[in-house]
Amino acid sequence: MIKIYNSLTKKKQDFKPVEGKKIKMYSCGVTVYDDCHIGHARSLYVFDVICRYLEFKGYKVNFVRNITDIDDKIINKAKQAGVGWKELSDRYIKLYRKDVENLGLRPVDFEPKATENIEDMIIYIKELIDKGYAYKTNSGVYFEVRKFKGYGKLSGQKIDDIASSGRIKSDENKRDPLDFALWKIVQLQEPGWDSPWGRGRPGWHIECSVMSQKYLKRNTLDIHGGGRDLIFPHHENEAAQAESLSGKNFANYWIHHGLLTIDSQKMSKSLGNFIKISDVLDKYPANALKLFYLQAHYSSSIDFSWQKMEEAQKAYQHIKISKERLENFLKNEKPKPPLSRPNSKIKNYKQNFIEAMDDDFNMPKGLAVLFDLVNRINGELAGEAKEKNKNLTYYRQALDQIASVFGFDFSKKKLEGITKGKVEELIAERNLYRNQKQFDKSDQIRSRLLEKGIILEDTKEGTVWRRK
Numbered sequence: 001m002i003k004i005y006n007s008l009t010k011k012k013q014d015f016k017p018v019e020g021k022k023i024k025m026y027s028c029g030v031t032v033y034d035d036c037h038i039g040h041a042r043s044l045y046v047f048d049v050i051c052r053y054l055e056f057k058g059y060k061v062n063f064v065r066n067i068t069d070i071d072d073k074i075i076n077k078a079k080q081a082g083v084g085w086k087e088l089s090d091r092y093i094k095l096y097r098k099d100v101e102n103l104g105l106r107p108v109d110f111e112p113k114a115t116e117n118i119e120d121m122i123i124y125i126k127e128l129i130d131k132g133y134a135y136k137t138n139s140g141v142y143f144e145v146r147k148f149k150g151y152g153k154l155s156g157q158k159i160d161d162i163a164s165s166g167r168i169k170s171d172e173n174k175r176d177p178l179d180f181a182l183w184k185i186v187q188l189q190e191p192g193w194d195s196p197w198g199r200g201r202p203g204w205h206i207e208c209s210v211m212s213q214k215y216l217k218r219n220t221l222d223i224h225g226g227g228r229d230l231i232f233p234h235h236e237n238e239a240a241q242a243e244s245l246s247g248k249n250f251a252n253y254w255i256h257h258g259l260l261t262i263d264s265q266k267m268s269k270s271l272g273n274f275i276k277i278s279d280v281l282d283k284y285p286a287n288a289l290k291l292f293y294l295q296a297h298y299s300s301s302i303d304f305s306w307q308k309m310e311e312a313q314k315a316y317q318h319i320k321i322s323k324e325r326l327e328n329f330l331k332n333e334k335p336k337p338p339l340s341r342p343n344s345k346i347k348n349y350k351q352n353f354i355e356a357m358d359d360d361f362n363m364p365k366g367l368a369v370l371f372d373l374v375n376r377i378n379g380e381l382a383g384e385a386k387e388k389n390k391n392l393t394y395y396r397q398a399l400d401q402i403a404s405v406f407g408f409d410f411s412k413k414k415l416e417g418i419t420k421g422k423v424e425e426l427i428a429e430r431n432l433y434r435n436q437k438q439f440d441k442s443d444q445i446r447s448r449l450l451e452k453g454i455i456l457e458d459t460k461e462g463t464v465w466r467r468k
Contacts, residue, residue, distance in 0.1 A: 021060055023222045033073040036095070036276065037267060041280075042293050043226070048105045065108045066111070066113075067111060069114055074089050075191065103277065103281070104409050105407065114202065122183075122193075128245055133244040138173060140185045140203075143182050147244070148240045150240070183201075184201055205241065220248050221252070223255055228256045228259060260302050292308060294367045296364065298361060315371075320410060325381055329392065347372075349402070350398045
């Protein structure tokens, strides 16, 4: 039986889906106003592994993840860049999807954009007004928080403590400082949509309530996930809206992952430690980044450094080399079917992995099982050949199953190198730095390419490159 730590009940609970072996799962996606960073990648990967493991256990998972493509941050960034908000969001959606592909994550069942569901949001807000949970003002429509008696149960806060905490901004248009926007009235020059309350755009929280229930086709989700930083106010407000409307529990299990820091500091552009997914994947294979994430429990914070990535890369190479040696040995032997269950001399790695992952998706313990298995494979390969074939066929099956749950790809497709287009892009960036006499930065790009086996030569005709 899988046990999950439920942020709602603040304890581990046996996992019991609403419909037997069918699971409805939703996680909050990205707001597309900038490049995705390695904190986003951790969130994407955590729920990818959880989904893979649930399917490994025989569940059918219907997984939805949204894209917020209209937001104050998007609008402000577009103004700064001198482009339209839709042009900006479309650009970053394209880059985000490339990151997901390069990370080797499986596509979700639906990945709806907020702007594709405005009409449904308007209907949802109308119903909340009709039920007496929302009201119209000159600036928009607000959810009346004190009308919902369960407010604060997810974040574990009392409503009066929230009101006196100073975290809530006062607004003369609201009946209560706690109330939050469902619909924001906008000026003519701002992006907006027609509604019964005036031209405007939806609040952030209403998007997820609407899209999760619409695409999962159910009022009560089995699992709702996201980062710990979303518990309040985002997830608290989602639940308040949804439960006020349906009268049912919005999500039975809430899973929240820990955040990512850089050298023990919060990742921030102002500190200069904002690391894009593409920055890491230019230097290391996606499998190495995944292995780095697996070393901490999903609910814990994790601290990133380039030294830790170097260690993760070496650990991944250890797994990869063992896998290649195993395949080469079995290729030259007459294959035997894997054992249905290991004999008393063979450790049951698959069962040990299941025990680890059943305990609140304990990925570090599951990873330890994988390394134990790799060491056993190496020992078998170094031993007498007589017993190798039968045992190693079982070990290969166990290795492949565990690696599949973790999303490791051992295929020969190009995951670890660098494309011609990326080389030329970096050369152009280096030339720009050279023209600006920022030679430290231009030298860093030369070094990055050299690590990838790319040698640059500056000639009279310009910079040319070749593989080492």
